[in-house]
Amino acid sequence: MTFLVRTKRKISGLLKVLFKKRTCRIGIYGPPNAGKTTLANRIVRDWVGDAVGPVSEVPHETRRVRRKEDITITGQNGSSITIDIVDTPGVTTKIDYNEFVEYGIDKEEAVKRAREATEGVAEAMHWLREDIDGVIYMLDSTLDPFQQVNIMLVGIIESRKLPVLIVANKNDLPDASPARIKSAFPQHPVIAISGLEGNNVEELYEQMTSYFG
Structure with missing residues (x-):
């Protein structure tokens, strides 16, 4: 093989690496118990047959x-x-170990979980600042979206100029109000789903391919 051919192949390979599109990192953010892991598990199971992690009614699982x-x-x-x-x-703005005690977890384990959860929030914010290309912001549509943590987080996401889809989760529940979430964040697309039941997730997938693509 001539030197010229070898050089051309090396340059071609280098160009492929340099111009290869990086996989888009989509972070699922939101307050505790909004259904983030439930949605993550559904997405992963629907497309690769796996799961991300366990879910629980206990906060900060x-x-x-x-x-x-x-x-x-x-x-x-x-x-x-x-x-x-x-x-x-x-x-969330504050994690109290009593949140775990209320679910029957002993104090020592509750304190440990509260510390881990606090460290986890710091880790999540680091990812948001450094490694996230787009955000799915999860909200429980049975709750008031006008909360400090939601206003703060959406503001941080906007300051980074990241594309964000807001998901009004738990629309299978009788007191769900996706319209209330739409009124809170009219500047962003809002999709009402049930991550648990799978209601309307096809629309979410459709939006993800166009919005994050």
């Missing part, structure tokens, strides 16, 4: 950032996107 890579989602119109799903701990 997710206390560390968890990531699943190379998930290709295809919309009904044939468009697709390959993403890494980043499931994050519920972000």
